[in-house]
Amino acid sequence: MIEAAMIWNEPNNKSHWDPEIDPDWRLFSEMAIAAGQAIRAEHPTLPRVLGGISPIDPAFIRNLAARGVLDHVDVVAVHGFPLDWNLWQIHEWPAKIDEIRAVTNLPIWVSEVGISTFGAEEVQVWGLNRTAELLIGEVPKIHWYSLYDLPRAWEATTRHREAEGSSYYRHFYMGLLREDGTPKPALEEFAKYTPEMGLCQWFHFEDHRLDDAVAWMKRLGVKYLRTGLSWADSFRPNALAWFDRQMEALADFDVTVTFCFTPEHRGIAPHHTSAPLVKEEFAEFCASMIRRYAGKGAVAPEAKLLEAL
Template identity: 70%
Template structure:
């Protein structure tokens, strides 16, 4: 079920990794190496993916190369939102992929989040789906559209400065192909012909009420590949494994890329989910536990036979 394990999410984005705690990303690299080794030991068939970088920055990849992390990975992933947050044109997508390919020519490249919101108009998202499909299908082997659902208005978006970011913050609530109530937007029908090639990225919050309905939509659309997350911070909630089991059982029909991220506050150098952990081996142990539980090597061997 889990074809790939993603180590963190947007490590070069201040909203997901605190550069004040780890200004040269050496702590991230150390944690990533330990996690990659633990994942490989648990199941060598699971691809190890660098959490999608945002912004798309070749110099960041070269920095991680210098720390030795890239040699422990199978896939380098990137994120892009050129019609919402990035300062580049949507037609530059192929060139952005080639920028990263130039510094890691021997690694597989994925676009693990790409999206266009309906903040301004649903027609903008509709265009964005169609143009993204034209530009990226065939360019990289895995693409994950972000996302199926709008983020509910009563929840918070995972950003550093919240409402102080102005309209950039509020765009986070309009990225779904379905609105908060489950109503399809124009972009949904534009996505449907490309569902198998594009795939979907959908975060499921702890005990997310949308899980079963989301699975129904994924099947109805013909999605075969899904990216989601298993939160290290959530592992310490009461009933965490029950929720993880329910989530992963529901997602069994799909090829899943599982993203492991979010530092538990009590384990961080600073008490925040973006902080480097005090003991990076604890994150590696979490990654190994999740692979052993949801993608054990024995099951993969049986399936291959």
């Protein structure tokens, strides 16, 4: 059910990790090492992926390598959105991958890449085709972000929200499907690149789109997927029932599961981007999810159903 475990998401992006609390990423490094060790203790062969970095920054990878983090992960991941947020052009993708290859011998995955339809849906079609041309065969895993547009009633996970202007609103138009589930022109193009290209789709707690998403992914020929299990959500009522439902629905795919988001009451600051008060608590959350969904003690579907009832 779980193909790989990703430790955090975009740790060098202040929308996901607070650099005022941890300006040199020492606390992040200690937490990531603890999580990597905990995952390895539960599963001796499951690949551990360093949370996809955004921006693509070799100096950040060198910093984590010097702190020992790369000794406790098996893959380095990067995120790139050159037509929306990055200050480089789409044809630079191979050069960006080479920048990271120059500072690590670990495999490199592109765990998020996408094009918004904020300006025009035709731009996404062109960008998808060009991205596939540049990245298929260049890296072993490509997770296209995303299947669905973000519902306008929800908030995008950014630091400054609407104050970011158009950069913020682009978050709501990254899907191959519109918010109402109708296809955009790029959907048909995407099907040409599966199974070589996978998807990244975040599911919110008790997400109403889950079953429809599974049906669409099977229709598109998707074989692998990246999603998340939120440490913060684990403190909600009925959290395990939702996690079970999500993971069971995704059982036919090779899933890279991302562990991230600090519970407000367990952070140095009360925010999901905060370094935790106790790094071992995040590590134990990772271990418990591996035990449940990938380890020797993984809960059988019938047992999970009985527990949910």
